[in-house]
Amino acid sequence: MEWSRQLKFFMASVVMIVVMSGSSIAAFAKSGSLIPMGNSIGIQLELAGVFVTSDVPLSKKNDSLKAGDQLVSIDGTSVNSLQNLHEQVTAMKDEAVIKLVLQREASDVKIESDGLSFKRALPFLKDTTEGTGTLTYVDLDDGTYGALGHQIIDSSLNSAPDFDSGSIYLSEIEQIKKSSPGNPGYKISSIIDQEETLGSILTNSVYGIFGDWNTSYKEVLTEPLEVMQPSELTVGKAEILTTIQGTKVESFEIEISKLSNDSFQFILTDQRLLEKTGGILQGMSGSPVIQKGKFVGAVTHMFVDEPEKGAGLFLGKMTEVGAK
Known part of the structure; x- marks a missing residue:
């Protein structure tokens, strides 16, 4: 990332990088569209x-x-x-x-x-670690998903430790601790059903977590959107999809403020969201960004001293890890 050192990961807690096969990205490139999500997820890893x-x-x-x-x-x-x-x-x-x-x-x-x-x-x-985040996309062409937009770091170990297996689960937001300048807020959430996973975790990379999607879990799916190329993104209005109460995914207005080759900056402008959260929250990483009906990428970082400002990663860059 090219942004200021004030940017800070907003993992709530929470892993050996196990790369996905290149087939998932090949399917992504052919289809040109992915399903934007925005659901709050619980993350659990069985450590090695x-x-x-x-x-x-x-x-x-x-x-x-x-x-x-x-x-x-x-x-x-x-x-x-x-x-x-x-x-x-x-x-x-x-x-x-x-x-x-x-x-x-x-x-x-x-x-x-x-x-x-x-x-x-x-x-x-x-021997386990867990945390919370936001589901970014689902690709039904090859049955995979992507989330977070950055790596899971175990806060108690101060590293991304090796893991044997992992799963993501649908979670519901129970409470919000608001962000304020210098003090990132966070979502307090709980897993809805420990017996039903949304998917497995195969990869924990600097661009997010990736794995196989539980294709039987259809309730949270929406319509796919065309993936926007970085050259198409413009400074101006856009939206993010995220969950701030219960399990409901909602759309909130943002303003794209700066562009780079693989990332971008934005400002939260939705007054209802700002009143509820004070800015970007820990656990909001992975929230899809949409502009002009196209899928841009995912929220990844925040400015600690200005929590209404953040940065995101283009979707193509996020999924690039799967081709390596």
């Missing part, structure tokens, strides 16, 4: 191991767990999940000396702890 979320001191030799560490093994036994770990901890005596192997910044680190200190560290370990 057990990770430490905060620095935790241990009692032996001043050793400690560090945020971002991956727990590889305990006393020679591999650790693959929290369930697997809890089974090992059940039989662990408080006074026992246990040997831990961690992966820290791509290197193996060996430390020791007593059983009690390690048990106290369990609340700071996790």
Whole structure:
């Protein structure tokens, strides 16, 4: 992105990049149209191991767990999940000396702890991560979707950790914490049905998350729109599609203010949206941008000090990752 360093990702929380096959982008190029969405989604990832979320001191030799560490093994036994770990901890005596192997910044680190200190560290370990965002498009030609427009970063790990699998779910907005200058607001949402996924997560890239769409989920689909080429976008009126209450996708007015090769800037001008949100919110990333009946791209960033101002990514650039 070419914009000012004041721009800030607005992930609410929340991943190894697994590239999609080139077939999805080939279909996109042929069809020239995609279905714009705007639905609020819950995001869940099953991490590729057990990770430490905060620095935790241990009692032996001043050793400690560090945020971002991956727990590889305990006393020679591999650790693959929290369930697997809890089974090992059940039989662990408080006074026992246990040997831990961690992966820290791509290197193996060996430390020791007593059983009690390690048990106290369990609340700071996790094997899943979750967050919220906005669904950008669905491509029914090849059964795929795209969302967010930027990478998922786990805030507690300060990185995009490896993951084994992931899913997106339809969520509903329960409350809005308004943005103000210097303080990005956010959506408070919950997943509607944990048993019904909108799709799988195959890729977490700098241009968004991508995966297979659950083709049986038709209730949220709308009509496809022609994809706008960057050269067609003009400074002036446009709209975004997003959800700020319940599950209803609504259209709100914006003003395109600046153009670049693969991105653009805009200003929120819809008074109803500004009164409700104060500006762009965390969780709004991925909201489709429409101009003159064509699908431009997705909201991706905000200006922290001026929350009514933001930036977006052209749809062609967002989906380009799938061709690599």
